Amino acid sequence: FKIELTDEQKEFQATARKFAVEEIIPVAAQYDKTGEYPIPLIKRAWELGLMNSHIPESCGGLGLGSFEACLITEELAYGCTGVQTAIEANSLGQMPVIIAGNEHQQKKYLGRMTEEPMMCAYCVTEPGAGSDVAGIKTKAEKKGDEYVINGQKMWITNGGKANWYFLLARTNPDPKAPASKAFTGFIVEADSPGIQIGRKEMNMGQRCSDTRGIVFEDVRVPKENVLIAEGAGFKIAMGAFDKTRPPVAAGAVGLAKRALDEATRYALERKTFGKPIVEHQAVSFLLAEMAMKVELARMAYQRAAWEVDAGRRNTYYASIAKAFAGDIANQVATDAVQIFGGNGFNTEYPVEKLMRDAKIYQV
Amino acid sequence: MAALRVLVGVKRVIDFAVKVRVAPGGGAVQTQGVKHSLNPFCEIALEEAVRLREAGTASEVIAASLGTKASQETLRTALAMGADRAVLAELGEGAAAGPREVATALAGLVRKLQPQVVLLGKQAIDDDCNQTGQLLAAMLDWPQGTFASRVQLEAGHVLVEREVDGGLETLRLRLPAVLTADLRLNEPRYATLPNIMKAKKKPLEVIPAAELGVPAGPPRLKVLQVQEPPPRAGGEKVESVESLVGKLRHAGRI
Numbered sequence: 297f298k299i300e301l302t303d304e305q306k307e308f309q310a311t312a313r314k315f316a317v318e319e320i321i322p323v324a325a326q327y328d329k330t331g332e333y334p335i336p337l338i339k340r341a342w343e344l345g346l347m348n349s350h351i352p353e354s355c356g357g358l359g360l361g362s363f364e365a366c367l368i369t370e371e372l373a374y375g376c377t378g379v380q381t382a383i384e385a386n387s388l389g390q391m392p393v394i395i396a397g398n399e400h401q402q403k404k405y406l407g408r409m410t411e412e413p414m415m416c417a418y419c420v421t422e423p424g425a426g427s428d429v430a431g432i433k434t435k436a437e438k439k440g441d442e443y444v445i446n447g448q449k450m451w452i453t454n455g456g457k458a459n460w461y462f463l464l465a466r467t468n469p470d471p472k473a474p475a476s477k478a479f480t481g482f483i484v485e486a487d488s489p490g491i492q493i494g495r496k497e498m499n500m501g502q503r504c505s506d507t508r509g510i511v512f513e514d515v516r517v518p519k520e521n522v523l524i525a526e527g528a529g530f531k532i533a534m535g536a537f538d539k540t541r542p543p544v545a546a547g548a549v550g551l552a553k554r555a556l557d558e559a560t561r562y563a564l565e566r567k568t569f570g571k572p573i574v575e576h577q578a579v580s581f582l583l584a585e586m587a588m589k590v591e592l593a594r595m596a597y598q599r600a601a602w603e604v605d606a607g608r609r610n611t612y613y614a615s616i617a618k619a620f621a622g623d624i625a626n627q628v629a630t631d632a633v634q635i636f637g638g639n640g641f642n643t644e645y646p647v648e649k650l651m652r653d654a655k656i657y658q659v
Numbered sequence: 660m661a662a663l664r665v666l667v668g669v670k671r672v673i674d675f676a677v678k679v680r681v682a683p684g685g686g687a688v689q690t691q692g693v694k695h696s697l698n699p700f701c702e703i704a705l706e707e708a709v710r711l712r713e714a715g716t717a718s719e720v721i722a723a724s725l726g727t728k729a730s731q732e733t734l735r736t737a738l739a740m741g742a743d744r745a746v747l748a749e750l751g752e753g754a755a756a757g758p759r760e761v762a763t764a765l766a767g768l769v770r771k772l773q774p775q776v777v778l779l780g781k782q783a784i785d786d787d788c789n790q791t792g793q794l795l796a797a798m799l800d801w802p803q804g805t806f807a808s809r810v811q812l813e814a815g816h817v818l819v820e821r822e823v824d825g826g827l828e829t830l831r832l833r834l835p836a837v838l839t840a841d842l843r844l845n846e847p848r849y850a851t852l853p854n855i856m857k858a859k860k861k862p863l864e865v866i867p868a869a870e871l872g873v874p875a876g877p878p879r880l881k882v883l884q885v886q887e888p889p890p891r892a893g894g895e896k897v898e899s900v901e902s903l904v905g906k907l908r909h910a911g912r913i
Contacts (some may be wrong), residue, residue: 303735304735304856304859306732307735307736307739307850307855307858309854310736311849311850311851311852311855314849315849343851344849344851344852345851345852345853345854345855346852349852358852358853358856360852369850430872432680481872510893612754614871
């Protein structure tokens with residue numbers, strides 16, 4: 297277990313940091329206000345190679361592991377988690393194809409992501425089933441050489457911007473069939489007839505990210521777009537999470553680090569009772585605890601990422617990392633608002649956005 | 660323009676965003692555990708060289724640095740930005756170098772590599788010497804175009820627009836020449852992730868600094884003392900221009 301980053305990893309981190317500080321931060325508040333999808337930023341991230349890092353080299357990608365994805369994600373999230381989530385949703389959508397796609401599917405659907413900036417989405421959650429993935433009701437019925445999909449998905453990030461979706465649907469109608477056999481993963485082109493994309497949802501935070509409900513009405517998908525085989529879907533969906541959960545934790549850490557830095561800077565400048573507020577113990581203790589939380593959450597996601605990159609099952613570590621990072625991100629963002637005092641409640645200062653953006657990491 | 664080789668000098672310096680502190684003892688600045696990066700003016704010089712190669716004017720860009728082993732990471736960044744290969748003139752751990760030593764090392768590399776153009780940053784942001792380019796040109800007896808804000812290669816010559824106190828001055832120099840880059844020469848590119856990965860495969864040669872003629876021992880310039888500037892004292896508001904002028908005169912400022 298090596299805690300030191302390699303030179304190459306440091307370079308990736310430096311490029312991501314530069315992009316976040318010079319290009320994301322100056323415009324993040326504006327995107328939050330308007331909720332506009334940050335196309336220019338996504339395009340730039342794509343040009344710099346910060347997107348699609350997991351895509352194998354055979355499809356024009358960099359074939360990087362979870363650890364590198366986490367490093368990049370933390371830096372981008374430091375700039376704005378809304379932008380970073382839009383970018384990360386690509387990794388989530390692609391992961392089933394990366395881990396389970398055959399050569400033809402990979403070349404077709406991953407290849408097009410590296411040829412031009414393009415988005416994809418991971419369609420699993422439904423209005424009636426989020427945490428309980430096995431409870432999803434979207435049906436896929438085999439009819440000749442096609443499957444016909446009917447159902448409703450919700451809270452799909454990049455739902456309105458995706459070129460294609462990874463879709464999980466129930467292929468075995470028997471309610472007693474075990475989850476490990478009842479579901480199938482499909483790649484669905486977003487322009488397939490029968491797909492109705494809902495309105496952009498107005499959320500508490502990460503407002504520039506595009507989240508939508510999607511209705512599938514008799515959508516036909518060729519059998520070539522089944523990942524692995526009928527019934528293999530649940531395992532694929534879960535396997536994707538093992539690789540993408542550490543970067544989500546990293547995103548939460550990036551937000552927390554930003555909150556810590558902003559609060560520290562403010563505490564060194566703002567004076568009350570004759571001295572910078574950092575010299576009041578209540579504030580300095582708070583900052584110390586915020587720093588502790590950021591460091592520990594970072595170590596948690598690094599461990600989770602390292603485990604999965606080493607080829608081991610990391611669900612335990614990845615879940616710990618995400619749960620812990622999500623919690624501390626909310627705590628640290630709230631504490632940052634507290635340190636800013638009245639100013640923290642105001643939109644002219646950067647921390648209220650962080651508090652709103654953080655909540656989703658706990659949900 | 661076949662086989663026009665450009666040598667770019669790069670220096671590893673404390674990152675511009677770091678809050679610099681005086682090391683205990685007062686003889687130097689704290690460098691242990693502090694973030695370092697490629698000197699911004701060297702970055703601009705490198706960007707210009709890579710653009711020349713991309714335009715087909717130059718055939719090869721070689722990045723070089725005089726430093727300890729740690730400077731290898733700076734050279735890797737240079738490779739990631741587009742240099743074709745890199746050379747480290749290596750100093751022993753803890754050794755220091757000033758402009759005279761750097762110019763000597765670069766002169767040694769020039770004799771080895773035979774570039775037509777040497778591009779350097781106008782100064783390093785740690786010592787702000789603004790001497791290396793000038794010293795190197797003198798050592799090689801080459802023409803120099805310092806503070807360049809525009810560079811244009813012609814057959815056998817280079818056209819350099821320089822930012823000087825009076826405005827802009829344009830010189831036509833015979834090649835080979837030494838140029839130093841100023842801020843407005845260009846905006847350096849990012850090291851994209853694919854280029855960072857490609858940089859791993861590019862050659863990085865390490866040569867002991869002594870082999871290039873750099874004398875052993877401490878640098879020619881000796882730093883006697885480093886101290887923080889005095890803390891900022893409060894200002895004073897005055898009511899009228901006459902009062903302002905009177906106070907400035909009284910303080911001996913005008």
